[in-house]
Amino acid sequence: MKIAYLLMWAVLAATPAGAAISAPLAGEKAPAPLAAGSMLQAGLGIVVDGRDPEEGLLVRALTPGGTAERLGVRVGDRLVAVNGQRIEGVRMTHAMLDSLAAAADGQVRLELLRDGQAVSLAGPAVEAGTAVSQGCGWVSTVGVPPRVTRKIFPAAITQINGRSTPLEEQNRYRVPAGRNVLVVQEFIDRHRIPTADVRRIQRMQARESARAYKVLVVDVEPGTRYSIGAELIEEGLTPEAIRENAFWQPVVWESRPEACR
């Protein structure tokens, strides 16, 4: 069984909020206009924070090459209407927004508040380059990771593609084939770490709480189960590295065929 590839990174550094990078990524394809009705799949290419919708949805990020970026939406704008439909004060989910955007034959008209001024932007919706895969696979934290040979220890998956996992830990989680974003919490055996370092880790984790979790991006092939663990980076056991949460990284330590329907 081959894995197309696995993307993994330990999150060691934070980019300052508001870091502005405006051009699309190199290698990005030219945008293709959407066929009418297909907007639902492509989306607006926008991350909006609707937790306080009174003054519209706060634009947090623009997906490179997405519709919103090409229309000229800026981070920090507040989205107040989509295709004529006012949305201030309404708890909107992304699916609802995409439905509104899909209702106008491939054209999108956005009304925003920018520094208190009303701004209106309109243009064609574009494909955001999202590949849709068929089938499903599994991710799991159950099993005996290779503690001694590979320094990989148990972990918990706290989120899958932005959704919380159930409070009661499951044997395995069903995920769609394709690229999946997991948030992982480490449960490295503390008796394998020097006592002074354990105390440093406890202090760091008390301070950071859920911020100490890390992201693992896994390309899931259909009919495959991926075992997730936390790899101890022994050279990362320095006071500074522990403070920066750099002593571990989430990994896939095993994959094997497992039917998924």
Place this chain on the structure above:
Amino acid sequence: MTHEADQDARRYLASLPDPQVPAGLADRIASARARRLRLRTGGVAAAMLAALGFVLVVPGSFDAGGGSVPREAVAPIHPLPGDDGDRLQTVHAIDRALQAAYDRNAGDDEIEPLWRARAVLVEHAPTGGREQRG
């Protein structure tokens, strides 16, 4: 209920935000997970000891060559592999995850790892999407 109505209802329910959770719940969940893990680890150790005892007591009970599940160990690739197109796809995947987290009313602490991952990706790319964290 028709299949279509059922699908609509499921989509609607899936789109509803999570309820507000009390402060400190994340820490309590983490402790409960750690407790379960300790119990599970103890259980696995006991089972392994029992299996080892069985193998030692009953000669020929272990056939190293038969019935094993084919497995492949996966080496992590670090830092990010792939070209800019791959990274772009990953940014899209993270943006979808971020949006799903905001849709369910997640707290800033929960969302922060996703923002960090996005920032690392964008930092490694020649150019990338703009962002503003909570």
